Amino acid sequence: MDANQIASLSDQVRARLEELIRSGAIQPGERLVELQLARVFAVSRSPVRRALVELEAGGLITSQGRRGYLVNGEARSDSGGSAHVDDINLDQSRHWERIYASVEQDVLTQMLYQPIKINEVRLAEHFEVSRTVTRDVLARMHGLGLIAKSRSGAWIANQLTSDTIRDLYELRELLEPRALKLVAPRLEPRQIEQAKMRIREILRNEIVDGASFDRIERDLHIDIIGACPNKEIVTALKRTHVLFAPTRHLLDPVLGIPLSQIEDALKEHLEILEHLASGSAKAAADHLAAHLSGAIDRWLGRLDHAGPSCVTPMPVYLSAFKI
Template sequence: MKASPQAATAAEAFEKTSMQRDAFLLLKDMIEQGRIRPGEKLLEVQVAKAFGISRSPARHALRALCEAKIVRPLEGRGYQVAGRPKAEHVGQIASLGELRIAPLPQWERVYKKVEQELWIRVLFGSLRITEAALAEYFNVSRTVARDVLARMHSVGMVGKDGLGHWIAPHVSADKIRELFEMRAILEPEALVRAAPLAPAAEIERMHAELRRAISNGPVEIGPVGQLETDLHINLLDHCPNREIVKALQRTHILFVPSLYLLDSSLSVPQGTMHDALEEHLAIIEQLRRDNVRKAASSLREHLGSAATRWLERFEIFSKAERSPLPPYLSPFKDTGATPPPVPAAAAHRR
């Protein structure tokens, strides 16, 4: 099968985006773990060589770290790792070794991109997904496209109508309210069970990152998305009751990771974002004091406020100009003859 120029360009762009994201996350983890130290220097060509990627994704990964205030640009070239450096580390080029970023399997690369589109688009209406167009767009076989849709079907993200068409159902404002109600019931209990199993270092890292985000002035959407993920997904994943964790996975569309939700043009009031971070900080501080029940109570209150903020964001987002649908997606209007599939609201895969 020969891909169209548009599809080939899209596939190439996605490959670059995937490598950029992987490089960003790998560098971020190395900095957080202390393998790359404050004051040390990172160079574009060095990152590209160490990770086995081209300079373009290396450049964008370093810029993303800069936007997240994890590194800062140096005069001339390169970036310096933020924090309080020791004198001997200042200006020293960080040691990365060779940590090759392996390309994702075809189905997984396509899955992540389609997932990104659907998590955003279903907020505005139901969609039909055309298998053949999806395969052509990403320059993959129909078998790969079918595998992607089957995997999405297995977690309830898409379903089929009476004619056998793949459908991603609308996530309405009412659905958002229901998902927040579900979170308010389950998340506090999940936190109570997860807290004794969460490493102290993880709690301390979250505390430090929250304090840094609050004190750094204007809050960016990207770091907020990561902090949301840290508390509501990563921390609660320590809950030993996996049925609670699986149930909560149905709610994860409410805080799409910042690297998925490309909404830099979305104007979210700064006050609401600072309020959210202050509430997160209150929860984490209670955990640091081993006041787990108090932390759970604070989490429940936070979710009540978060529901209001999310619906405000939904209103802003609904009025924003949206880009055209990719050719494998088209609007779907249910005629009422066949009940639409019941969504799992873009369940978080593990």
């Protein structure tokens, strides 16, 4: 796990229990029960179960099967009951941010080829987070229009059809050039120059990895456009971000992307950035409009070229959904 990320719930549960055992707050001979601990920590049973397994591997507790775990050590004669642990609040303040990108990518990749359903309980167990965290993630995706509630109350994502893709591109054609004009005077020259450098670096290679191409897309269409001072435009465009998320998974992770497939798009990006660098906001916006007009068929072409075989396996919290 990245050092900047919060420890997983199981890591936090294990650390707190280990601290309580070593300090004597939980004493030898006392019993740790999975369900009770899940209530104490206000989490699902999955991270508690993993934490207990790790504590047993570390020699601090011993499994008693369905009766829970006994704390190892010399027990007092009156010990043997369940350990008393006051409610403990774990740090989950940024957990939704830690898992959001992964959940969004899984959902968007699968919905290119079929409608899907999201199991909220399995989602929480898969990422070892509380239901509160998963609700935050799903609420954010719902706010962006990526998922919706079915009549039965389940979270679903409809298939992203070619008609929907064309509609989203039309929205981008209407809004992105205007957003670029508005943000142009506010852009830092260094940001533009770094984006240009990344494109030139890619153009020197014959094969491009999906992540690098994704970064090029983000530089212009998300980072620069997203800094537009008209936040209503920015909010409306977030609905179109569904077009960016799947790209890195539509391409062979080993073979990469042949430069010939994306060279025109890269050169168009570079030309737009050149106009921004020279202070020609109108020319940049006009070239962006032309770029988006030609990008629809390129996007659909990459999707057809990739085919369902390039889609990653469906995670346990997703399933096919019949409308």
